[in-house]
Amino acid sequence: MIEIVKLEEVTPTASGVSARTGNAWQKNEIVVLTTGDWQKRFRLTCFGDVCAKAAAIEPGTMVRVQFSIEQREIPANGDRAAFWVNDVNCHGITPYVAQPLQAQYVPAQAAPAPSQLPPTQANIPFSPQSKNYGMPY
Numbered sequence: 001m002i003e004i005v006k007l008e009e010v011t012p013t014a015s016g017v018s019a020r021t022g023n024a025w026q027k028n029e030i031v032v033l034t035t036g037d038w039q040k041r042f043r044l045t046c047f048g049d050v051c052a053k054a055a056a057i058e059p060g061t062m063v064r065v066q067f068s069i070e071q072r073e074i075p076a077n078g079d080r081a082a083f084w085v086n087d088v089n090c091h092g093i094t095p096y097v098a099q100p101l102q103a104q105y106v107p108a109q110a111a112p113a114p115s116q117l118p119p120t121q122a123n124i125p126f127s128p129q130s131k132n133y134g135m136p137y
Helices: 049-055
Strands: 002-010 014-017 024-034 041-047 062-074 083-095
Parallel strands (some): 041 083
Antiparallel strands (some): 002 024, 002 062
């Protein structure tokens, strides 16, 4: 999904090396505020190159974020029941620049008003050819 939001906070970047694959990784989290009537705060997790892009943007800036929402189940363990966790992962972040509004459609020539049409049997009110809706004439 893509959303335009206000960037409120960027956490410091954490990095390390994967024990399983031996590849380097980096991760940080951002907090954003949605726009509209009911504003909500969300925490998004950034990985890899997106971390540097998020860290370069000043808090308070309007940004366009591309993200996905994923769920995963944490299995039961002893006395604890199984439960679900939602992860919101950020795949891209760029500063948002509002585009000026453009005219959608401008007709080349406006149609003449009914008063400018020449009187004919078809456009005279209640003529024999018009729909008179039950009038006797």
